[in-house]
Amino acid sequence: MAPPVVAVVGGGQLARMLAEAASPLGIHLRVLAAAGDEGAREVVPDVVVGDPDDPAAIAALAAGVDVVTFDHENVDLAALESLEAAGVPVRPPVATLRCSDKAHQRRTFAAAGLPVPPFVVLDGGADDVAAARAFAEAHTSGDDRVVVKASRGGYDGRGVWMLGGAELEEFVAGWTGAPLVLEPELPLIAEYAVLVARRPSGELATWPVLRTVQVDGMCDEVALPSGLAPDVERAAIDLAGRVAEVSGAVGVLAVELFLVGGGGPAPELVVNEIAPRVHNSGHLTSDACATSQFEQHLRAVLDWPLGPTDAVVGAATMVNVVGGDGGDPRERQAVALEAVPEAHVHLYGKTPRPGRKIGHVTVTGDDVAVTGRRARRAADLLAGSD
Ligand SMILES: Nc1ncnc2c1ncn2[C@@H]1O[C@H](COP(=O)(O)OP(=O)(O)O)[C@@H](O)[C@H]1O
Numbered sequence: 001m002a003p004p005v006v007a008v009v010g011g012g013q014l015a016r017m018l019a020e021a022a023s024p025l026g027i028h029l030r031v032l033a034a035a036g037d038e039g040a041r042e043v044v045p046d047v048v049v050g051d052p053d054d055p056a057a058i059a060a061l062a063a064g065v066d067v068v069t070f071d072h073e074n075v076d077l078a079a080l081e082s083l084e085a086a087g088v089p090v091r092p093p094v095a096t097l098r099c100s101d102k103a104h105q106r107r108t109f110a111a112a113g114l115p116v117p118p119f120v121v122l123d124g125g126a127d128d129v130a131a132a133r134a135f136a137e138a139h140t141s142g143d144d145r146v147v148v149k150a151s152r153g154g155y156d157g158r159g160v161w162m163l164g165g166a167e168l169e170e171f172v173a174g175w176t177g178a179p180l181v182l183e184p185e186l187p188l189i190a191e192y193a194v195l196v197a198r199r200p201s202g203e204l205a206t207w208p209v210l211r212t213v214q215v216d217g218m219c220d221e222v223a224l225p226s227g228l229a230p231d232v233e234r235a236a237i238d239l240a241g242r243v244a245e246v247s248g249a250v251g252v253l254a255v256e257l258f259l260v261g262g263g264g265p266a267p268e269l270v271v272n273e274i275a276p277r278v279h280n281s282g283h284l285t286s287d288a289c290a291t292s293q294f295e296q297h298l299r300a301v302l303d304w305p306l307g308p309t310d311a312v313v314g315a316a317t318m319v320n321v322v323g324g325d326g327g328d329p330r331e332r333q334a335v336a337l338e339a340v341p342e343a344h345v346h347l348y349g350k351t352p353r354p355g356r357k358i359g360h361v362t363v364t365g366d367d368v369a370v371t372g373r374r375a376r377r378a379a380d381l382l383a384g385s386d
């Protein structure tokens with residue numbers, strides 16, 4: 001029997017980790033990688049080099065495969081619609097990928113009654129500055145800032161600005177890009193991510209809630225358990241399941257949640273954003289859960305039975321390794337493993353550049369305070385920033 005073939009649009013580290021999960025399952029992975037995309041190239045032999053915005057490249061990728069999936073969302077949706085119309089399974093479907101647009105996502109989720117921050121979308125009209133001013137007046141007070149988000153093309157905090165007063169109006173007046181989403185800067189108690197896998201039939205599997213820590217808008221650290229009270233943990237999992245249904249996701253979906261304090265009698269969970277794919281916040285599932293997000297994504301998009309998602313350890317922490325002035329983390333690997341022998345090191349084979357994610361480390365154990373310290377130590381040694 002010929003192996004099932006999964007085509008992945010994108011050749012970064014997420015495609016690389018999908019390939020690492022595909023191998024033991026006997027799945028053949030083919031990736032569409034932009035020239036210079038480094039993550040997956042070292043481990044995936046079947047590479048189509050091309051631009052995800054080029055319909056010819058998408059067609060070459062999809063020829064003869066069982067399913068087309070993604071490691072990022074910046075894709076030509078018209079080309080994918082043609083594939084869908086031709087009967088090629090595109091998972092997640094184009095309708096879900098449209099939800100990657102933060103304006104469309106907010107409107108869709110608000111219309112479905114999901115809890116989202118107050119927001120307004122600025123579509124590039126002549127009254128945008130007045131609308132921004134009115135929104136700031138209605139939703140902020142004193143020196144509070146407004147969070148401005150580009151609806152498309154942002155990631156790791158690029159495309160998110162916190163602005164107040166005249167700065168906000170100048171920014172909006174000078175903006176010429178995709179529509180903007182404005183929301184108040186919320187009093188966050190903490191941030192969480194819930195990873196959900198969904199089969200085409202709608203069957204769901206949800207991992208335990210993860211606590212995430214962002215630095216300068218970029219995910220820095222992820223921890224398990226979440227530390228949430230059991231009823232709040234349950235509510236977060238239920239909310240993520242509803243988000244998966246509303247967005248029509250197939251495969252893994254990451255749901256970023258804010259726990260917001262202030263104002264009301266009790267803290268409130270609101271949906272920040274989704275990523276309709278495997279996600280940085282779920283990397284620790286590879287070392288800490290019964291089924292990793294990468295294996296589960298492949299199973300879900302192939303419409304195979306899903307695996308159990310329980311934690312198999314009492315605690316785990318993942319810390320990203322971010323490029324800086326320290327050169328290549330491979331040169332320091334032995335030093336890091338000497339200091340933290342239990343570290344699960346995942347390097348992406350990418351050229352280090354300041355601010356670029358080049359790997360991550362997960363440490364598992366019984367106590368999240370200990371796993372946090374150990375993972376941080378290993379990541380600092382790998383990054384050369386200790
Ligand atoms: N309304 C908000 N109030 C407070 N902090 C926010 C708000 N929106 C975003 N942030 C902070 O900025 C980070 C990045 O924003 P997000 O919309 O998730 O963008 P990205 O697509 O870059 O991940 C969030 O994880 C959070 O730390």
Ligand SMILES: [Mg+2]
Binds near residue numbers: 256273
């Ligand atoms: Mg985010």
